[in-house]
Amino acid sequence: MSKEIPVKQVDPGSDPSNNKKQTETVDLYASRKKIYVKEIKGFFQRIRNVSLMVLMGMYFLFVWLTxxxxxxxHFDLPEREFHLYGMTFFPKDFFLLSGMLIISAFGLFFITTLFGRVWCGYTCPQTVWTFVYMWIEEKVEGSRNKRMKLDKSPNTRExxxxxxxxxxxxxxxxLAxxxxxxxxxxxxxxxxGDIATLDANGWAYxxxxxxxxxxxxxxxxxxxxxxxYMCPYARFQSVMFDPNTRIVSYDPNRGEPRGKRKKGIDPAQVGLGDCIDCEQCVQVCPTGIDIRDGLQYECIGCALCIDACDQVMDKMDYPRGLIRYTTENELEGKTSKLLRPRTFGYGAVLTAMIGAVIFIVASxxxxxxxxxxxxxxxxxxxxxxxxxxxxxxKIQNMSEVPQTFVLSVEGLEDMRIITDTTVKVVSGENRSLPTVVDVPPESIQSTNSDIRFIATSQTDSSLILETESRFVGPRAR
Structure with a gap:
């Protein structure tokens, strides 16, 4: 079965029978063409370098901190304990994870409606690690042209x-x-240590x-x-975009028609726009697109094309901003709104969820x-x-330190605990203690009485646990 289909370019509004343009062939299963990204420096690249260092530093440093x-x-799966910033969580706290996932989702939706795919361009792990690998490639193999030449050359020692x-x-x-x-x-x-001495278990390896x-x-x-192709965000991002979303865009009103010219020539005098068709924006794009073709799902909002174009505009003595963060409304000369019903909706849900999670954790x-x-x-x-x-x-210690509790009981006159009243519970332990409570017969007013158990911590005097239960006795005479 053929993997190619014929495609004919047809101008809108024309008669297909009279269209004389050449039929093109598009390969549906074309192999990947390697993208050679040119190194660029600029304002947005500096921002990304800072975010990259911060995120990589947090990732590699936090695992060593105690x-x-x-x-x-520390996510201790065998013990079913999750230690986060001095707090210990257990499987019963799993609903907090659901809350964090909801916060992450609506945070992404909220930011996307305002600024497009800035998450992808500056903080996504795939972007962070890819830029680290691209930096290594640049330092070892050289500039874009040198890398292209190296790949085409025979397998020499160099x-x-x-x-x-x-x-x-x-x-x-x-490996790190x-x-x-x-x-x-x-x-x-x-x-x-265990990996170095070959003492780690198989799952670790x-x-x-x-x-x-x-x-x-x-x-x-x-x-x-x-x-x-693998990240679903590229596919559903368009649902959250609207004419007021601020994204990386090329200004065709200012840039068209494109054409090369010498520095110092007024583009209006030669009937051209500000775009000199240098394709620097294409050469720096990590996904290999041409931002001048309009909004494309492949664009990750990294703004490398903005830095590249601004440098070209500076050399040509043209104003910056031919490619910039802007909105569809602004490109059409309309007023752009930052806050709108969609952002209010996402923001309200996001604020409510953050408040709820903070309250639950704090209390x-x-x-x-x-x-x-x-x-x-x-x-x-x-x-x-x-x-x-x-x-x-049963007493469960969810703190990071051992706790010693003293048990007491209230609810009936002259009630007492006749078994051990001291319970020592280490961090993360769920301790069970068989307990016997007795009362004199004259204290019984009904066959079923409400009582309350109290556990007071000797380690932390402010920690007092209380829970209700029932005491059953004979029918009062």
């Missing part, structure tokens, strides 16, 4: 050496990335290898293919107590003639 002897960020150094550095960054990622689940100091290979392929080989008690009454027996009489009920007290 707080009170506990890793700052070429093999440069390619070998580049891929070795790529693999080194990928894989080790760091696994280090958030397997304490990094133990992980490095597997996941380090998996993320090493994934990073190497995604940032080194696939690059823009991940953004164009979260670092320990929890549950009391289960023994249903095997209603009540019994002990040797003193007092009425007994049996319970199981």
């Amino acid at each position: 707080l009170d002897g506990q890793p700052l960020i 070429k093999i050496t440069k390619k070998g150094i580049k891929h070795a550095l790529w693999l080194l960054v990928a 990335t894989g080790l760091t990622f696994v280090g958030y689940f397997y304490p990094i100091r133990e992980l490095i 597997f996941w380090v290898g998996f993320f090493t290979v994934a990073t190497y392929l995604n940032a080194g080989w696939m690059r823009e293919q991940v953004c164009l 979260r008690v670092p320990a929890q107590m549950d009391v289960l009454r023994d249903r095997g027996a209603l009540y019994s009489f002990n040797g003193e003639g007092r009425i007994e009920n049996s319970y199981t007290v």
